[in-house]
Amino acid sequence: MKIIIVENELYLAQSISAKLLESGYETEIFSSIKEAMKSDGDVYLLSTTLPGQSCAPLITRFKEKIIILMVSYINNDTVSIPLQQGAKDYIVKPFMIEELQRKIEHYRKYQELKQQNRFFSDYTQSLLKDIVIDINIEKIQTPIVILTNYPRLVDKVVFSYVAIHQKSLVFVPLADKNWKEKIASSAPGSLLYLSELQLLKKLERVQLFELIKEYDFILSTTSDFEIPFDVIELRTESKLYDQNEILTIDDYVKFIVNNFQYKFPDTELSKKLGISRKSLWEKRKKYGIFKKK
Numbered sequence: 001m002k003i004i005i006v007e008n009e010l011y012l013a014q015s016i017s018a019k020l021l022e023s024g025y026e027t028e029i030f031s032s033i034k035e036a037m038k039s040d041g042d043v044y045l046l047s048t049t050l051p052g053q054s055c056a057p058l059i060t061r062f063k064e065k066i067i068i069l070m071v072s073y074i075n076n077d078t079v080s081i082p083l084q085q086g087a088k089d090y091i092v093k094p095f096m097i098e099e100l101q102r103k104i105e106h107y108r109k110y111q112e113l114k115q116q117n118r119f120f121s122d123y124t125q126s127l128l129k130d131i132v133i134d135i136n137i138e139k140i141q142t143p144i145v146i147l148t149n150y151p152r153l154v155d156k157v158v159f160s161y162v163a164i165h166q167k168s169l170v171f172v173p174l175a176d177k178n179w180k181e182k183i184a185s186s187a188p189g190s191l192l193y194l195s196e197l198q199l200l201k202k203l204e205r206v207q208l209f210e211l212i213k214e215y216d217f218i219l220s221t222t223s224d225f226e227i228p229f230d231v232i233e234l235r236t237e238s239k240l241y242d243q244n245e246i247l248t249i250d251d252y253v254k255f256i257v258n259n260f261q262y263k264f265p266d267t268e269l270s271k272k273l274g275i276s277r278k279s280l281w282e283k284r285k286k287y288g289i290f291k292k293k
Contacts, residue, residue, distance in 0.1 A: 001108065002026040004041035006033065006058065007070065008050050012093075016045065019097040025104075033058050043104055045070055046087070048078040059085045066107040068100070124159055130259075131156040135234065137164055142191065143212070145219040145231045151195065153234045154220040158193045161218070167191045174208070175199050183211055190216075197221035254287050261291050 007013040017027040030036035043066040063086030071078040137160045170186040270280040
């Protein structure tokens, strides 16, 4: 991690740099905003009392980085306005280097979590992009139980709901033997996504229903039980292939034809299925699948 120190008091800047170097950080010192504008660092330690210089250009340019203000006193110009412009935090001079390092590590971990969250969000959207649901997400009222023949439909509902309502999500697979502990330790105000209700025994279902009465949740099941909560049903006849599910030969062929007939010409599609073009035509007729020109 490279730390840029923007401070015109050379002795102070060198002292901070030396202590950070001892802790394994890479540092670079600049005495003016103009010089620092050409820098490339992960963290910016920015003095807000540089004579005749505005911090705004540097904060605006590097606001996606970790900017920690080094201030001699606190007022609108030294703290409030720079924080509004994009700086992350401030520390008052003189300060202990350990306090500065705690701030740096806190925001470094925060940045990593943001990047991980962005990755998993993009990855989830990619996995579910081909899932089509015929339900108005905005009209769903939780807590709710969703009965489905294809769990990926519920995945789509849950992640769409969370995106619309800006809710924090706690995933609790009921196949996990520690599902009770996960529910009990969930953050207040979060939405629980409870999956695979059908895997619980009757007594466990009773315990679950009692436990989640005071929680906000979406509960998924592929089996119809007596459930003391509102239930909606989501079904599809064109399920995407799931590695945890064994399809019949007919269902598999139907899946392949439905989902790949516009990606491959019939000659190649029939070859991949190990059947003739005539057989492919017969199966389309059998399944009622008509290829639009």
